[in-house]
Amino acid sequence: MKVALFIPCYIDQFYPRVGIATLELLEKVGCRVAYPREQTCCGQPMANTGCEHHAQATYEHFVRVFQGFDYVVAPAASCVYHVRKHYDILEQTPAVSQLRERTLDLSEFLIDILGITSLPARFPHRVGLHRSCHGLRGLRLGYASERYERGEGYQEQLLDMVEGLERVPLDRADECCGFGGTFAVSQAQLSTKMGRDRIADHERHGAEVITAGDMSCLMHLEGLIRRRGTGPRILHLAEILNGTQL
């Protein structure tokens, strides 16, 4: 099985520790991964702003870099969703179709493809899981509160494999954090308010750590918390699963 690691642009530039945790975690559970060094971005920033025409060359670059692998794995549900959902504007060659089917979020890959049921990780803390919208309603990594469905999603299942970890309930289990890509800047006040409301929910329930499968939401929440000076710590899901300690 040939597996490629996709580390999205903003993780590469700002959160290399998340990329490292992802790589180590995959190796720890016995999966060898390649990291194609020409990779850049999925193209979502341009496309979500309405500029698919400026994203197309990035899409094509992504396809060139990652074709030929059985799976492409990323610790970023939103970017994975973008490849799967919005690469429909490319000519659907076999390479493109396969790539769209085989680009997976880390949590799906661990459970569906590797079939892991346990992890050698311990994290004795109260953790609030932020269910990122593209992971939840785009990739269906979990069960959305709007629909008539119940159960534990991929990320919940993985957190429950970690020894000592206590998942805290939230008043609003899957409300958006307000990041939204360029929304965070073009509607900065709204974005800020949404983010603060999310943080307050986690704090009301005593979360020591807020985690998610998307570092973009977390970058926004962390930015708000660091500006305030105190608040829950921020860790990507991959870091907790890989055994990062506070």
Next chain:
Amino acid sequence: MNQHATRAAAFIRDEARTDWHDQSLWFVREKRDRARDTLPEWETLRMLASQIKDNVLGNLDHYLVDFEAKARANGVQVHWAADAVEHNRIVHELLSTRGVARIVKSKSMLTEECQLNEYLAERGIEVVDTDLGERIIQLRREPPSHIVMPAIHLKKEEVGELFHTTLGTLAGASDPQYLTEAARGHLRDKFMVSEAALTGVNFAIAETGGVVVCTNEGNADMGVHLAPLQIHSMGIEKIIPRRADLGVFTRLLARSATGQPSTVYTSHYHRPRPGAEMHIVIVDNGRTDQLGREDFRASLKCIRCGACMNTCPVYRRSGGHSYGYTVPGPIGSILTPGIDLKRYSDLPFASTLCGSCSDVCPVKINIHEQLYKWRQQVAQSGELPWSKRLAMRLAGFVLARSHTYDWSGRLARGALRLFPRWAVYNGLNEWGKTRELPALPDQSFKAWYASHHQHEQ
């Protein structure tokens, strides 16, 4: 210019009120969730409703003609209006030729869309909105902020003040029971003297030629039963094929709207009372244009439940008036660009694309996907602000080139480290006004990987 952002920023300045607004609507969303939980077949119902509406939109020409024939056979007079002006003219003519000077109206978003009240008022006809929320905003001379709860942006104290000055209730009174009774008495007087009643339409049944109106206050019936002339205004998309299909929608509508199992009144109007007249005005007003847009056609499936507003984290924190159109919120943001792309070019961006609207929608409209598609249209037509256009063009160039990307990243991180804090957190840095930028790592993941995997190519 992003009007929604400006209006939202103004709304949000009063944080306590924003929280109150957010929580009021979230309360309705949670009530809706509990109502949904009583129906294990919820997702099946949604699918059925969606498929029925697909069928309707695909065969609208036939259904409308069937509907008209059945209605005429029942003794109903049917009128066709290509746009808002024609609709208003038809209604005015019906009233003026019969010498009607006072009419009562139950809730109709279509007449809001057509601005019928203003049209009739200018021609000397008094229109009284009889839905309590609609009456409140009519007395305040402002548009609705929500399609189901038009006055949801107001607190009971504000309604008390309004009623004190307009209806003569006691100064300082804010008890909802007291205020509602005052409004009820006031409206009773209007019902008694009105010469015509106008209603909106929730469903028009092609098989029977009848229309169905859902209200909680019984005000549609009260108006229709007392007046010798009844007029029902409907958009062409209100059609459902058969009477048997109605249950699918009524079960979804009230639960999605307010969390009630059904509206208090579900009124069926099929023929005029003896000695009275019944008219139906069927309005297009841009709907066939939308029908012709493959990517956006599904927006016409909307049954106006308002659930997408209640669930929308942006709507809850920006208020209905921030959208600047009769139908606000996520559904409004996919309807308006089809009406005037330039004027409403900011609305597809008044969203984080979180997708909650699509999952809550009882007829499964892919609202957030349409928002994404409208964004593409906005950009294609040159309506994006130049700053965004330039930034995206630049990003598109850099991100398609591995080496350019690598050195740009190094350069940007290096610059951020070099600049003093005041230079980074300047007035143009919208992110930095309320948030810290990420702490800068010593090296990118790519650089780390290269230094740890030198043996690989």
